[in-house]
Amino acid sequence: MDGIYARNVKLGYANKVVLADVNLDIAKGEFISIIGPSGVGKSTLLMAINGNVKIFGGEMRVFNQSLHNIKNTALKEIRSRIGVIFQGYNLVKRSSVLDNIAGGMLRKMHPLQAAVKYYRHDQYEQIYEYMRAVNLEDEALQRCDRLSGGQMQRVAIARALAQDPEVILADEPISSLDPVSAKGVMDTLQRINRQYGLTVIANLHQLDYARRYCSRVIGMNGGRIVYDGSPEGLDQETVAGIYHGSRDNEPLFGVDRAPFPVAAGVVYDA
Numbered sequence: 672m673d674g675i676y677a678r679n680v681k682l683g684y685a686n687k688v689v690l691a692d693v694n695l696d697i698a699k700g701e702f703i704s705i706i707g708p709s710g711v712g713k714s715t716l717l718m719a720i721n722g723n724v725k726i727f728g729g730e731m732r733v734f735n736q737s738l739h740n741i742k743n744t745a746l747k748e749i750r751s752r753i754g755v756i757f758q759g760y761n762l763v764k765r766s767s768v769l770d771n772i773a774g775g776m777l778r779k780m781h782p783l784q785a786a787v788k789y790y791r792h793d794q795y796e797q798i799y800e801y802m803r804a805v806n807l808e809d810e811a812l813q814r815c816d817r818l819s820g821g822q823m824q825r826v827a828i829a830r831a832l833a834q835d836p837e838v839i840l841a842d843e844p845i846s847s848l849d850p851v852s853a854k855g856v857m858d859t860l861q862r863i864n865r866q867y868g869l870t871v872i873a874n875l876h877q878l879d880y881a882r883r884y885c886s887r888v889i890g891m892n893g894g895r896i897v898y899d900g901s902p903e904g905l906d907q908e909t910v911a912g913i914y915h916g917s918r919d920n921e922p923l924f925g926v927d928r929a930p931f932p933v934a935a936g937v938v939y940d941a
């Protein structure tokens with residue numbers, strides 16, 4: 672399979688296993704959210720797909736390439752096919768929207784061309800296409816530090832698109848945003864998922880956005896995947912199971928705070 676595949680995978684950092692027994696099959700074009708309490712390993716799972724996390728055991732394949740003992744050149748090739756966006760945007764804030772998006776094309780540019788910010792006509796056309804895809808064509812020359820948080824996150828999405836990826840990993844893309852901006856970012860992720868057929872995998876803190884936008888939800892708790900299915904399958908009991916032991920105040924069907932003791936961030940010894 673040319674997507675993402677994991678069987679009985681143990682993941683973590685240095686000598687610490689964070690996730691035990693991960694089993695996943697993700698096909699091209701899915702729009703998936705990963706939900707669960709803070710510290711439960713959502714980012715770890717997401718970053719594992721990018722080869723940024725240690726694999727202690729099991730089999731993990733991305734684009735049909737095993738991540739176990741992978742060589743640097745093969746890892747670079749995988750990463751070139753994956754765009755990543757972060758909660759903090761990671762933009763060059765003093766540069767324009769256009770130059771930030773062009774930053775996603777660096778791999779396809781001569782270093783000198785990138786240094787003097789000289790783009791060919793076809794590259795300009797591509798940059799403008801991505802700007803339109805994220806609804807920012809009117810802000811091309813605006814410095815990023817003059818934009819709202821939602822606009823900055825949409826620049827980050829366009830920059831990821833400019834990389835011409837097959838998969839977008841979004842690590843808490845809307846956690847710092849107000850509801851209107853968050854909706855704009857989720858609408859944009861949905862649009863690029865549909866328009867470009869990209870696989871989108873997003874860690875979300877907000878259960879209602881996961882339900883509304885995603886075709887599949889992965890719920891995590893206690894270092895494991897405890898739910899993997901459709902948003903429709905997220906009934907009250909399932910949600911309670913995902914957030915069990917969490918202090919996160921998710922809006923659980925009108926309940927402001929999960930009524931459970933705290934036991935988030937379970938970590939197993941390697």
Ligand code: ADP
Pocket residue numbers: 684687689707708709710711712713714715716874936938
């Ligand atoms: P979540 O995304 O669900 O909030 P994380 O994946 O960020 O959870 O973290 C899961 C666990 O891994 C936590 O105990 C966290 O402290 C630990 N962790 C995260 N990143 C690192 C790292 N770079 N090195 C060591 N431990 C880490």
